[in-house]
Amino acid sequence: MAQIAFTINGQPKSLELDPATRLLWVIRDTLGLTGTKYSCGMSLCGSCTVHKDGEAIRSCTTPVSAVAGSEITTIEGLSADLSHPLQRAWIEEEVSQCGYCQPGQIMIAAALLAKKRRPSDRDIDTTMSRALCRCGTYQRIRRAIHRAAREV
């Protein structure tokens, strides 16, 4: 067990836990933020994506010890009021079907937009191919990212 401190959605936390615990389970089980999803557990699908100091990371394989001293943002912290351009674009384009993978998709897209204000289709393909959606919403995800980019 170890004492590990980090900030999540602007809130400082200091937790005593097994440092090998994957960040995903700390976020979901310990902190009760269930917007970040479990799906593959092997960094293969992207459903668990959160931001560590602004970078998109897979929380399902990240030991909590690796985020000590970092600022973590989850889908709940992306905006307080659905005001992030991607959230608005996602609603406008009716992207979500079952919705389970969408928090991860949005967090990956948000990190992309933060780096590249006007991503091309190729940028989107490259970055978003790391996130799987079984409902087949990819076409709308692409449209929503372009829409959000226009609004930024």
Place this chain on the structure above:
Amino acid sequence: MTAKTTISRGDFLKVSTAAGTGLALAFHLPLLDKLTAAQALDGFEPNVWVSIDTSGTVAITMHRSELGQKVWTTLPMILAEELEADWSRVQVKQGHFNPAYGGQSTGGSASVRTSYDKLRRAGATAREMLITAAAQTWDVDRSSCRAENGAVIHDPTNRKLSYGELVETAARLPVPEEVSLKDPKDFKIIGKSMKSLNAASMVDGSALFGTDFKLPGMLTAVVFRCPVFGGKVASYDDSGARAVPGVRHVTQISSGVAVVADDTWSALQGREALKVTWDEGPNASLSSEDISRTLADAAQSEGTAQREEGDAQAALDGAAKKLDAVYEVPYLDHATMEPLNCTARMGNGSCEIWVSTQNPGEAHEAAMEITGLSAEAIKVHTLLSGGGFGRRLADDFVRDAVEVAKVLDVPVKVIRTRDENIQHGLYRPASYHHIQGGLDRKGQPVAWIHHVSGPADSSFSVSADSPNYGIDMAYAIPNVYVDMTTSDIPVPTGPWRSVANTQIAFVNESFIDELAHAAGKDPYEFRRTLIKEAHPRLLGVLDLAAEKAGWGKRRRGRYQGIAVHGCFRSYAALVAEVSVNRRGEIKVHKMVCAIDCGTVINPDGVKSQVEGGIVLALTAALHGAITLKNGRVQQSNFHNYKLLTMREMPVVEAHILPSNEPPTGVGEPPVPPTPPALTNAIFAATGKRIRRLPVDTGELKRG
């Protein structure tokens, strides 16, 4: 023009007349014809109801499960239309399962089809009561009043009362026995693309799925399962597991050994440390090769006739040109993004279940069987499902949770890891098809003999009588014989989005393409001339897809393939546009779909289902296979059970054929014609006929 409809007594029940609570109407879907007024008053528990409170908020409680198919939006739209509701004031909630009325399963692309009339009548009933309430308030003839956008208006005196202001009066009125339904030409909501009522919750993390559900004092469990189907626990040593901090219990249940802990991570660590010796049973050496051989051998023997017209063998013997082919498709997993899971709590002679399910009735029955409790003592709460595709119609994941809760007497959530989801599935059955066809001298097909060989499974039926099965032979071929043999194969199977239509449409729509090419005819024109007169809607979608895709006007280096199929009372045609490079790599550029699903409630919802169906089916055709070796499923996660990615995503166009027919299925019909449209396009590009899925790109290499 409006149509009058008579409501039988007891269809609707006014459930609230207390002051200050507004108007609430309750009813049950499917419609209970024999429900008497006495039954209605004596413990009638509706599964759908609509309430309008004094603020004017319309709350609709639904009995169907939301899996991503948008029933939580589409079904309320139907009711809101007739109610003349203000859509911005409509809310939706999930209803509880009620054991008195049997199953409430969400499947068979049936939610809209089976609820359409009843929801319209429910909305119209509430609307008429509100109009009467306004007429009484103003002391005017009710025929001079009309409802619009959440209010009743009296045009002669330019007065208006909102529904919120009228519900108290309306709640004291008797429920009318006859109401008028709107003329479809006056629809304002039905036929418009409405925003999903739960769209915001999907993008801020607030949507509550089964995996997100939590109870006070709840523990989390994972189960160690025998990797071989039918295997059992011989013995286990839980000393290591129990030593893991956070692990509270280790207990054997029917499906394996459950490790129960304070949190998921501890449970996973506990399972890692658990030692189990398995009795692998008789299936320990089963392989995919064995299964293929079993199905191929079975195909040699006479099967049960499914369709017999003319004398197919004689016609084939006398045909000018004969074709003979074998098609094979593999097992497929559903691979829902949300892993299977269930939360259960036992205590004080009751059992409560919270689960992402397509079938709360099945969950309820399983809990009765395991707990021995009465139907009334068990409550099932349906939560949002992160995908279903048929997998959540089963109860195996419910059984895990109820068994653990029963043994330990603690609230517990049992969650499956991805490898368990993939390796303990209820798979789309593998099948083997021997098909023969004959053409006369003019290139007209005269004989069609199709022998289907598959595992014995109720979800794998190619009978024309099967309720979920579609049009098995859409083409006017004078001599047809279809038969089927089934083999007992110890791989668990179950319904997978569009069930047996996936196998049959692939084989039929590939082989008709083979016949077209053998006859030297255009595959689209060949189909056109052969579609039976009895299927004009099938022809309609075929023509629309060809027109929208610009059939025959392909771009340089790109090739087209076409396929059409009807199922779940709807019709869908696909044109695929692909290119294949010298290394055999396939690029799917475009998939153009035309669908006829009768009256369309939510056009954008239909389009999203078409997009989803095509992606699921392309995934299957390009990547999907569950294979076995040494009795074990060889795939374990998304690296070896691949899903289509953004990079592979074609442009998908969905074109809806306008129709005034009753609404029919949307979730499943786009799936079956997708793989054959793709492989027919690959044939056009390479001359290589794909008869085995998934596509082996190695076979497409040139030079």
